[in-house]
Amino acid sequence: MIELIDVTKIYEVNKKESVRALSHINLKIKEGELVILKGSSGSGKSTILSLIAALSKPTSGEVLVDTKKISKLPDNFSSEYRRDNIGFVFQKYNLIPNLSVKENILLPLVPLNLDAQSMHQMSESVMQRFHIEHKQDVLVRNLSGGEQQRAAIARANINNPKIILADEPTANLDEKLSLHFIEMLRELKASNKTIVIATHDPLFFGLDFVDREIQVHNGSLVL
Numbered sequence: 476m477i478e479l480i481d482v483t484k485i486y487e488v489n490k491k492e493s494v495r496a497l498s499h500i501n502l503k504i505k506e507g508e509l510v511i512l513k514g515s516s517g518s519g520k521s522t523i524l525s526l527i528a529a530l531s532k533p534t535s536g537e538v539l540v541d542t543k544k545i546s547k548l549p550d551n552f553s554s555e556y557r558r559d560n561i562g563f564v565f566q567k568y569n570l571i572p573n574l575s576v577k578e579n580i581l582l583p584l585v586p587l588n589l590d591a592q593s594m595h596q597m598s599e600s601v602m603q604r605f606h607i608e609h610k611q612d613v614l615v616r617n618l619s620g621g622e623q624q625r626a627a628i629a630r631a632n633i634n635n636p637k638i639i640l641a642d643e644p645t646a647n648l649d650e651k652l653s654l655h656f657i658e659m660l661r662e663l664k665a666s667n668k669t670i671v672i673a674t675h676d677p678l679f680f681g682l683d684f685v686d687r688e689i690q691v692h693n694g695s696l697v698l
Contacts, residue, residue: 502523502689530553573614577598601629654678
């Protein structure tokens with residue numbers, strides 16, 4: 476499903492300085508697997524997610540999803556790839572604060588030119604699934620942290636993507652809300668999504684429905 480082959484990622488800070496975020500990473504993730512990437516801040520976890528989502532490209536090596544070389548896609552095709560395949564839950568949610576919950580959730584559908592009835596049905600279904608329908612008309616800026624996260628998860632799932640990526644999804648939540656997110660994750664796993672979570676939250680470690688935990692340290696996988 477997902478394969479990183481000898482991937483190195485170097486960020487150019489300026490002409491004289493660079494940061495090696497990943498060094499010769501090799502990783503395979505099967506369809507339907509739930510994989511935890513664990514490690515401290517700056518270890519390279521988020522960079523792996525950004526490469527899988529085609530938000531950035533490797534300096535060297537290849538990233539394949541369903542045998543397609545997404546690391547070579549031009550930017551416009553990268554956008555189409557994300558739209559059709561990826562649901563991304565960002566650490567700070569990346570919701571638009573002056574839009575309502577429903578408007579934020581509908582945003583991924585805009586390029587598809589669907590009719591209003593179809594969009595309404597899809598948004599209603601996903602809002603009910605993630606228990607945020609009662610806040611659909613509320614501006615995002617007026618939501619609690621847990622409500623914002625549910626809105627972000629609903630938005631990530633409205634296109635029924637094959638792959639769910641989440642970057643430090645509980646960083647802004649207390650333990651009760653973090654445990655609630657983990658239960659939502661269990662539901663997503665049961666629906667055969669391929670899920671990759673980058674986190675250093677110990678609540679994720681040792682869960683019975685997680686297939687693998689992979690340690691990331693200084694841009695390398697600790698196997």
